[in-house]
Amino acid sequence: MSKVALNNESKIYVAGHGGMVGSAIVRCLKSRGFSNLVMRTHAELDLCNQAAVNTFFAQERPDAVVLAAAKVGGIYANNIYPAEFIFQNLLVECNVVHAAHMNDCQHLLFLGSSCIYPKLAEQPMTESALLTGTLESTNEPYAVAKIAGIKLCESYNRQYGRNYRSVMPTNLYGENDNFHPENSHVIPAMMRRFHEAKLNGDSEVIVWGTGTPMREFLYVDDMASASAHVLLLGDDVYRANTDAMLSHINVGTGVDCTIRELAETMQRVVGFSGRLVFDPTKPDGTPRKLMDVSRLRKLGWQYSTDLETGLRKTYEWFLENVEGLRQV
Template sequence: MRTPRIYVAGHTGMVGSAIVRRLTALGRGTIVTRTRDELDLTDQAAVRAFFAAEVIDEVYLAAARVGGIHANATFPADFVYDNLMIEANVIRAAHDFDVERLLFLGSSCIYPKFAAQPITEETLLSGPLEPSNAAYAIAKIAGISLCESLRTQFGRDYRAVMPTNLYGTGDRYHPMYSHVVPGLIRRFHEARERGDLEVVVWGTGAPRREFLHVDDLAAASVFVMERPRAEFEEVVGDHLVYVNVGSGTDIPIRELAELIAKVVGFHGFVSFDPSMPDGTPRKLLDISRLARLGWTPTIRLDEGIRRTYAEYQAELALTGAAAPSLTGGAA
């Protein structure tokens, strides 16, 4: 039997690299990758030429333009355009070149801002989105719709996972455009190094957020991809192609900041700036379908943050005074 060839789109990003690590550890087939310089996924002709030249059996679509609240609010046109183009090009080319299995990596921001908690998969399109990342969310919803439409029209078994807020290995620590966990790790670390007496955190600290280590997401992604179609449809429902992936618990941003300050060793005062946006009040995913499929997360938040900070320190030691992973952009 021929060894399956697995294309991981976005393998240099946090999610894609975690999926590569997981597939490698499990010994799953031959992994095919391309850097952004080698293959521009927003270029339809280039993507089709890639699929025509390569014999691909499975696709993990982890490539995306990603960022935190500030990045989403500052570059909404870039977020919606780049993500729409990446998804449309890769998913359609996978279908046209007869790729049997594809897993699309979505985001929990697809759900309405004021969705009932915990958020079930059926909540999609039941209310208005959080405005600060609506452009990104709309692009991700379009990706889900394309997978659903290919199943309806052509019988494709293309699936998607909707992860909660991620952190961990390979994250970006940009001072303005990072997600909340790496952003706080960097700020508390630098404050400790300078001997600051106070760190001011955006917002009121009241919103609750769920966090998942990226290695848990990678494990869940491979697990979902490999479930037999009948099993997946029996649990998830034959009308859905996507399933939530999260930790099942959430934490107020205030407590998260205090936990990170403790891990980093910052002993000053942690205050909050209510003039800055909070975003969605609460976003906790219902992960009961994934649990019924047979998968649950294994990395506790405190353990994951300690591991992530140790990796940040190790990278700082290699790069000197400059903080690592400052560039933002596509994952």
């Protein structure tokens, strides 16, 4: 098995390069001098098709893989499409990780989600909270798929000596996010709602839930920076802060806010002058989700973009692309 460390000449396959996180990781790797990047659109390579994935890996034989491809969505989408969320994510993970191993790809970074932790996990959530309690019901199928991805990587590491690492991001937002009015996460959905309310001259914006849940948000370019950092860490530093049975690493800011505070910040960023109305008949989801990021800090990385700055950058991008988004 190849044990060669990654360098600027290494061939890195970024799965999901067209998505918010994948595109940010591509930008980050290019800025660090990595030019031998392999990318395929969904039309070119269906990651749910095992035969196609096997053929791709046999032909390209990448030195490393960043597995950022996934079926994702907010509370509404997870409630309506639970079968697709668990089935498609399991297929992608199994196909890519196994094909990487079979073609002697030693390095892989799997991107998970903070929803892997129990609904009532002690806050802030440490990596050791995994599998210690009941998951949040609204996104349990997706969470189970992501947990399976972590264990898949750990199993190939234990049995075959692979260097497959996992990062668990908190709630992400930024350029290339999904701004669908129903299937998006809280920040893009809220941004679009506030923006359209401003254009329409509405007197109020209705926000789902009570506004009291606590959430942590990370700007996607910070997530890309953390992903590259973990992928490129030397084995000695990485293994000193992880072990075979607890290999995943939390990625976040370590700072959270209420949904009400998020809405007030969004209102300020977008420039909506009406009032906020909270709808308590809509689900709140998990009461609080804050990541313990002490392990990542020990590995030498911490975030650099605060929430309001990140929202302003995201809104600038949104305004440049809003005409296309109106057709979504």
